[in-house]
Amino acid sequence: MQAFLDIFDIYLLEAAINGILFGGVLALLALGLNLIFGVIDVTWICYAELIMIGMYGMYYLVSVYGVPYWVAAPICILLVAGLGMLLHFLVIAPLLSSPPINQLLATGGVLFFLQSFATVAFGIEFHNIGIQLPVLRFGEMNFSYARLLSFAAALVGMVSVYVFMKRTYTGTAIRAIAQDRQIMALMGVDTRKIYLITSALGGSLAGLAACLLVLLYDVHPFIGLSIGPITFLVCVLGGLGNFVGGFVAAFVFAEIISLGGMFSDLEWGYVLAFGFFIIMMFIRPAGLLSRRQ
Amino acid sequence: MNARLLAFAIAGAALIALPFIHRDPYHLHILILILIWSFAYTSWSMMGRFGLVSLGHGGFMGVGAYVTALLWNHLGIWPWIGIPIALVCAGALAIVVGYPCFRFRITGHYFVLVTLALSGIVLQIITATRDYTGGSLGYTPERTTGNHVLALQFDDKTTWYMIALGVWAGGLLIWRWVDRSMDRYALEAISEDEDAAAAAGVNVTWEKLKITVISALMTAFAGALYCQYQMFISPDTVSGIAVSLQMVFAAIVGGLYVALGPTVGAVITILMAEILRVGFGTRAVGWDNLIYGVLLVLFIIFLPKGILGSLLARLGVRR
Numbered sequence: 001m002q003a004f005l006d007i008f009d010i011y012l013l014e015a016a017i018n019g020i021l022f023g024g025v026l027a028l029l030a031l032g033l034n035l036i037f038g039v040i041d042v043t044w045i046c047y048a049e050l051i052m053i054g055m056y057g058m059y060y061l062v063s064v065y066g067v068p069y070w071v072a073a074p075i076c077i078l079l080v081a082g083l084g085m086l087l088h089f090l091v092i093a094p095l096l097s098s099p100p101i102n103q104l105l106a107t108g109g110v111l112f113f114l115q116s117f118a119t120v121a122f123g124i125e126f127h128n129i130g131i132q133l134p135v136l137r138f139g140e141m142n143f144s145y146a147r148l149l150s151f152a153a154a155l156v157g158m159v160s161v162y163v164f165m166k167r168t169y170t171g172t173a174i175r176a177i178a179q180d181r182q183i184m185a186l187m188g189v190d191t192r193k194i195y196l197i198t199s200a201l202g203g204s205l206a207g208l209a210a211c212l213l214v215l216l217y218d219v220h221p222f223i224g225l226s227i228g229p230i231t232f233l234v235c236v237l238g239g240l241g242n243f244v245g246g247f248v249a250a251f252v253f254a255e256i257i258s259l260g261g262m263f264s265d266l267e268w269g270y271v272l273a274f275g276f277f278i279i280m281m282f283i284r285p286a287g288l289l290s291r292r293q
Numbered sequence: 294m295n296a297r298l299l300a301f302a303i304a305g306a307a308l309i310a311l312p313f314i315h316r317d318p319y320h321l322h323i324l325i326l327i328l329i330w331s332f333a334y335t336s337w338s339m340m341g342r343f344g345l346v347s348l349g350h351g352g353f354m355g356v357g358a359y360v361t362a363l364l365w366n367h368l369g370i371w372p373w374i375g376i377p378i379a380l381v382c383a384g385a386l387a388i389v390v391g392y393p394c395f396r397f398r399i400t401g402h403y404f405v406l407v408t409l410a411l412s413g414i415v416l417q418i419i420t421a422t423r424d425y426t427g428g429s430l431g432y433t434p435e436r437t438t439g440n441h442v443l444a445l446q447f448d449d450k451t452t453w454y455m456i457a458l459g460v461w462a463g464g465l466l467i468w469r470w471v472d473r474s475m476d477r478y479a480l481e482a483i484s485e486d487e488d489a490a491a492a493a494g495v496n497v498t499w500e501k502l503k504i505t506v507i508s509a510l511m512t513a514f515a516g517a518l519y520c521q522y523q524m525f526i527s528p529d530t531v532s533g534i535a536v537s538l539q540m541v542f543a544a545i546v547g548g549l550y551v552a553l554g555p556t557v558g559a560v561i562t563i564l565m566a567e568i569l570r571v572g573f574g575t576r577a578v579g580w581d582n583l584i585y586g587v588l589l590v591l592f593i594i595f596l597p598k599g600i601l602g603s604l605l606a607r608l609g610v611r612r
Contacts, residue, residue: 043402087395096596100401101346105545106593108538113586119579221579225534229413236406267421281407282393 011262017143019258020251024151025212027250029227030113030234031158031243032205039180039198041100045107047206048228049114050240054080054210055219056118059127069131077207083252084203086198094201100143102159111224111251118221126218157208158247161201174198178241180277186284217253230257233277245288253277302582308458312451317560320448325497327556328457329519330543334555336511337540339471340504341549344433344484347380347505348537349390349408350512352415355532356383357513359419359426361436364445367425372445383513384506386411388439395498400487409534416533431527434520445521453522461556464511468552471507478498542589548599557601 033047044050054076061072091110095103165171173194178291185191199264217223232254238245254272261269280288336416337350358442360379364370370378389412419426426432435443447453448566471477479500482490491497529535539562547558566581572579596603 034350037402043406057540090593091590098593098597099344101344101405102407102597104402105346105541106590108541109586109589109593111586112538112542112582112589116579116582116586124578143410208535215503229409229534233410233413234404267417270417271414271421274410274417278390278407278414281399281403282397 012259014142015258015262016255018147019255021143021147021151023251023254024154024235025209025216026230026254027247028154028157028205028212029209029231029252030238030246031161032202032209033207033231033235034238034241034243034246035161035198036202037235037253039154039174040088040092040195040245041181042103043240044087044202045104045231045232046087046114047202048224048231049111049118049214050080050203050206051210051227052085052118052219052221052224053083053114054207055214056122056127057131058211058214059219063127063130073208073211076211077204080210081200081204082199082205082293084199084206087203088196088199093195111228115221115224122221124221126220129214130216131149131215133200142217146215153208153212157205161205161212164201167292170194170197174201230273233274237277237280239286249288308591309455309612311569312454314462316451318338321454323563323567325450325453325457325522327559328454328461329515330563331556331559332457332461333515334540334543334547334559335461335464335468335552336508336515338544338549338555339468339508339511341541341544343480343504345501345505345543346405347408347508348405348534348541349411350540351412351532351534351536352408353383353387353509353512354516354519354536355415355528356386357410357516358531359432359516361517362432362526363425365434371443372496372517376445376488376514377583379517380510380513383423383509387506387509388502388542390500395501395505396488409537412532412534412537418530427527429528431525431530433525436524439560440608445557446524457522460514462576465552467507468510472502472552476503480504480567500576523550526561537587545597545599546588546592548602548605550598551602551605554599554601558599561600 022063029051030290033044036042036044036047040041050103057076057079058069058072061067062069087107087110092103095106135142135147135151136145165175173184173189174197176187177189177191177194181191182195213227214272230253234249235246237253238247253276256273256276259269259271260272261267311324313600315321331450333354335352340347357376357379360370360382361375361498364375364378365372390407391416399407420428425430435444437446454499479490479495483494483497483500487497495607516531519531543558543562547556547560548554548559562585565584569581569584592599598606
């Protein structure tokens with residue numbers, strides 16, 4: 001019995017730590033979406049599909065053309081940032097004055113488009129980037145370097161966004177627009193420019209996430225459907241547009257999935273997490289960190 | 294008015310007579326699919342037209358299809374009893390998710406994302422209980438050895454065509470019933486301004502819940518029907534976000550504010566997919582959705598009322 005408990009605890013600890021590592025990546029995913037929502041008041045339903053395109057970019061640069069990972073990563077981040085700007089320019093900007101639901105559904109159309117574009121252009125096979133990172137053994141627990149690396153990179157990404165938002169003029173303007181979008185136009189801020197910069201920033205966060213996720217998962221055209229929903233749930237759980245809330249919610253969610261998945265199949269971890277989400281929506285409709293009304 | 298009634302009668306008679314005149318099984322198959330999906334899209338639009346955009350309908354459809362099939366295979370319960378049970382399950386699900394949403398004023402983006410979670414849950418549960426549901430490989434209701442009527446399994450396409458036609462017409466009647474009821478005005482007021490509607494004496498929670506349950510029941514019924522007709526269901530074809538988005542797309546393209554809009558949407562989307570599939574074979578994989586995606590964006594930007602809606606508005610026809 002004692003031996004059983006010892007093993008059990010080690011697994012529990014391993015799952016908990018893996019949950020934290022996963023939470024870092026989720027937090028990064030949620031940050032980009034929250035930024036877009038907080039500033040432009042639009043939900044990019046196709047956010048995960050942008051990540052998918054970025055992952056394909058990484059796969060082709062690294063595996064097919066033999067570009068070193070560290071060179072390919074910035075290229076991909078720029079590529080997805082460009083896609084984000086394009087998305088804003090082509091789809092969101094013409095719809096800014098129409099009902100918010102229309103903007104959301106239009107990005108749903110972009111989701112379809114990107115997904116099938118990937119199917120047509122890259123095929124439906126699963127692709128692996130082919131970089132095997134070693135496994136870190138710590139006591140009896142195993143952690144993959146890929147997860148550690150992505151956790152660290154996610155933290156760096158989040159801190160740099162935080163610094164950008166707090167210390168630069170543009171960042172201040174972005175935060176100001178998030179607070180009041182009518183007044184800022186009167187204060188001489190070019191909202192169109194700020195929206196484009198925000199879209200590029202959101203896109204580059206998606207690009208960074210793509211560079212990290214490509215180390216953890218195989219790329220295929222439908223990967224967006226497995227990472228997209230969870231990202232939205234994290235954002236809503238934290239309160240759409242609430243950066244700190246999204247950060248906390250990401251870790252709560254990742255722990256539920258990791259620990260819940262430990263006892264049974266991984267899907268049950270997701271089911272638990274989704275169930276938790278729906279219950280929390282009723283207890284705290286405006287997000288985890290909101291004050292009770 | 295009489296001319297209009299006459300036109301409806303002629304159209305109805307033509308639709309009923311069609312399978313007896315034109316017996317090509319492939320064409321009938323396409324028509325049956327169009328009718329079943331039209332019914333599903335119509336049920337989505339029942340909510341969608343009042344600004345209640347749900348991405349959870351894939352979940353309701355999955356419940357309808359899987360509960361019916363599971364009861365039949367594991368317990369031998371006829372679909373005649375299984376479908377009502379499945380509808381009760383879907384209705385309960387709609388209440389469990391809908392009531393708190395409406396009670397706590399979860400609207401707009403939040404409502405969309407909560408319902409998105411719902412279709413995610415249903416999809417994950419179907420995949421997770423793979424010992425019973427076959428997981429992502431799909432599920433086949435067992436062929437009956439006894440009475441075909443009791444098992445609701447017919448080999449004859451004409452029978453299915455009649456069933457689908459009846460259900461589709463039923464869906465349009467429900468639409469008309471809602472359209473002419475006081476609830477419609479209440480729901481339109483709610484979609485304009487919830488607080489003002491509540492101040493004017495509209496029971497916001499109750500009205501929204503009512504239309505949500507109606508819509509969920511219809512969608513689950515469409516799922517069960519689809520399962521009985523195709524005799525094969527998989528999580529990707531009857532549940533999940535992709536199916537929900539497919540409903541949204543067809544309804545918007547056809548026009549979600551007019552009764553026949555979702556039907557027009559179903560005709561366009563299914564015909565386009567079939568033409569691409571027949572014309573280009575396996576090379577067409579993905580192209581249909583590629584075109585859907587571009588069209589969806591273009592429609593929302595330039596033609597938010599949809600094809601039929603814009604056409605009727607241009608002709609000045611009143612609904």
